[in-house]
Amino acid sequence: MLPYHLVYHEGYDLKLGDHVFPSQKYRFIHDRLLRDRFATEEDFVRPEPAPDADILAVHEPGWVDRLRSGTLSYHEMVQLEVPYSRELVEAFWLAAGGSTLAARLALEQGIGFNIGGGFHHAFAGHGEGFCAINDIAVAIRRMQRDGCIERAMVVDCDVHHGNGTAAIFAGDASVFTLSIHQFNNYPSEKPPSSLDIHMPDGTGDEEYLHRLGEGYRTAMSLFHPELLVYVAGADPYCEDQLGGLALSFDGLRERDRLVIWTALHSRIPVAIVLAGGYAMSVLDTVTIHANTARVAKEVLEKTGWKAAP
């Protein structure tokens, strides 16, 4: 039995078919972890869709209504970059419920791992870049409203800037947002995070880990979160179709170790969400995400975890 739970639902699949976003990756990761005997069926927990009240704590009612009723404007559909369907909407509500559950489990067990979520391009009033509902923000707001935490930090290591998350938490002193991303990439407009680390094209393991370590440790010395949400995008990988950084499998594992170790070592629980990953071979994307689950187990076992009294 794993020392933490894996949050997964077969409804996470956005059913996009032959799209650059391989939304079947969630099922592939689930299957890989089982096949490799890293996990057994008992290690998985199924989330419920997030209640509308949780969604509305982050998103504008008009946006939520239009998503629910299928009345997005043409411009809104184009901006979303994924074809609208009822299943798509259900999948976003489930992902938000999953990230919320992962945050709750993290507070109990040190790690909560959502095999989904990380839709960091969703803003309060619109969606873009494959993201309609910002599950990261929904989870943090719910933990705050339940009185479980006051302060949270988001460490977003997807190759793309976390624009939606940055905008949602702008001016909110209770949430620190850190985004490390390729500067010359989508989104062209990058609303400031609390800390943005802009990386040049083609950055490799060494430089990336150096800049991340420096920024992350500075952030941790300024701000003491009670929960860390790690947005573990697989798209800084060297063979990613939408990314222009050059991290290796080993570099990505080191990145995971750096983020998770630094938090757990300071007794800060970590909720992990997946975000992007568009490797030429979907199997590489699956390997990167599965490796994050392995690193989380190693670090959790090494640091030990006792919930704060």
Ligand SMILES: [Zn+2]
């Ligand atoms: Zn991305």
